[in-house]
Amino acid sequence: MSKMKIKTKMVHGGISEDAASGAVSVPIYQVSTYKQEGLGQPKAYEYSRSGNPTRHALESLIADLEGGVRGFAFASGLAGIHAVLSIFKAGDHIIMGNDVYGSTFRLMDKVMQNFGLEYDLVDLTDLSALKKTIKSTTTALYFETPSNPLMTILDIRQLTEVAQENNLITIVDNTFATPYFQRPLSLGADIVLHSGTKYLGGHSDVVAGLVTAKDTNLAERIGFMQNSIGGVLGPQDSWLVQRGIKTLALRMEAHAANAQKIAEFLEKNPQVSKVYYPGLPTNSGYEIASKQMSGFGGMLSFELQDESKVKYFVESLKYFTLAESLGGVESLIEVPAVMTHASIPKHLREAVGIKDGLIRLSAGGEDIHDLLEDLQTAFETIRN
Numbered sequence: 001m002s003k004m005k006i007k008t009k010m011v012h013g014g015i016s017e018d019a020a021s022g023a024v025s026v027p028i029y030q031v032s033t034y035k036q037e038g039l040g041q042p043k044a045y046e047y048s049r050s051g052n053p054t055r056h057a058l059e060s061l062i063a064d065l066e067g068g069v070r071g072f073a074f075a076s077g078l079a080g081i082h083a084v085l086s087i088f089k090a091g092d093h094i095i096m097g098n099d100v101y102g103s104t105f106r107l108m109d110k111v112m113q114n115f116g117l118e119y120d121l122v123d124l125t126d127l128s129a130l131k132k133t134i135k136s137t138t139t140a141l142y143f144e145t146p147s148n149p150l151m152t153i154l155d156i157r158q159l160t161e162v163a164q165e166n167n168l169i170t171i172v173d174n175t176f177a178t179p180y181f182q183r184p185l186s187l188g189a190d191i192v193l194h195s196g197t198k199y200l201g202g203h204s205d206v207v208a209g210l211v212t213a214k215d216t217n218l219a220e221r222i223g224f225m226q227n228s229i230g231g232v233l234g235p236q237d238s239w240l241v242q243r244g245i246k247t248l249a250l251r252m253e254a255h256a257a258n259a260q261k262i263a264e265f266l267e268k269n270p271q272v273s274k275v276y277y278p279g280l281p282t283n284s285g286y287e288i289a290s291k292q293m294s295g296f297g298g299m300l301s302f303e304l305q306d307e308s309k310v311k312y313f314v315e316s317l318k319y320f321t322l323a324e325s326l327g328g329v330e331s332l333i334e335v336p337a338v339m340t341h342a343s344i345p346k347h348l349r350e351a352v353g354i355k356d357g358l359i360r361l362s363a364g365g366e367d368i369h370d371l372l373e374d375l376q377t378a379f380e381t382i383r384n
């Protein structure tokens with residue numbers, strides 16, 4: 001039989017039904033502990049932090065989708081990132097993309113550093129900068145592509161080649177692309193992680209993190225940290241994320257189609273000075289994105305010619321809700337410098353190009369005509 005295609009895997013991948021009852025959705029096992037056969041004889045599960053059938057179904061699904069050996073579900077994306085960073089030890093040096101998500105930076109800078117992890121932020125579009133930063137204690141390379149919020153595209157294949165030559169573990173945050181559009185493990189990465197709060201959940205109703213690894217050694221180390229630190233995803237939320245993933249392919253097509261049209265609309269607008277969307281041929285990441293992604297995603301950012309109008313603009317929209325987060329069926333808009341990336345000091349933010357006036361937008365699944373009309377009205381409002 002031919003291998004299951006990614007779209008089919010979203011519905012039937014991992015553990016997608018209940019063998020005992022025939023239920024076509026995995027039941028919510030709302031339970032903390034499991035009866036043991038005899039002393040020292042647990043069955044498949046012994047305690048729900050260590051393993052829960054509903055969570056396990058989701059974990060097997062993310063592994064299946066990304067091509068990993070085992071998956072892990074956490075109480076948030078950051079809990080997953082924390083567990084992954086915890087597999088390293090004091091004195092290890094990690095190289096991070098210089099425009100990683102603000103709270104990932106904060107976790108590294110304000111938490112992990114206190115436990116002895118060292119890090120450098122590097123512009124990973126510049127391979128020579130990466131090579132110059134690698135030192136004898138460097139153990140890992142960590143990045144997002146597309147990045148939050150500038151949609152910077154990094155060449156996963158090229159970066160993992162450098163990482164492999166230097167025995168570094170490559171960790172990719174695949175939140176923006178999702179496994180529907182991009183699968184970093186197939187391009188040489190070792191660990192892939194997600195804020196499941198975003199496209200995987202897809203309905204702005206759950207906070208979750210998902211991780212998967214390419215080999216059993218890494219998977220065992222992450223699994224040990226998941227159980228030891230304990231930031232696991234509960235059964236209700238595991239079920240919600242699995243349900244979200246069933247429609248991921250359909251939603252991603254809609255998000256990307258809307259984002260492409262919005263980006264083209266913004267690019268033609270004289271009130272806009274710059275648009276960041278990898279699906280625009282004018283974007284510096286367009287060629288690499290076309291090679292390593294099968295779609296450009298639903299996220300984009302832009303700058304207004306007149307930065308003083310940003311507040312007025314984001315507050316005058318009807319369908320774009322002013323809110324942090326992304327990847328839900330409802331369109332969202334936000335200002336990274338004040339909202340999602342406020343945890344990055346201004347000088348670091350500005351050095352990578354996150355200006356105070358940058359606006360980030362998550363294209364939802366609404367009718368594109370309504371979305372464009374809403375934006376057009378806001379542009380007219382700020383012009384008057």
Ligand SMILES: Cc1ncc(COP(=O)(O)O)c(C=O)c1O
Nearest residue numbers: 076077078101148175195197208
């Ligand atoms: C790219 C990216 N990675 C990780 C996270 C962290 O995820 P969470 O909010 O689920 O902890 C976020 C957003 O919060 C994000 O945008």
Ligand SMILES: N[C@@H](CCSC[C@H](N)C(=O)O)C(=O)O
Nearest residue numbers: 103148324325326339340343
């Ligand atoms: N206030 C939060 C930041 C949430 S950002 C959520 C999401 N990753 C996004 O980019 O929209 C914090 O301090 O962590």
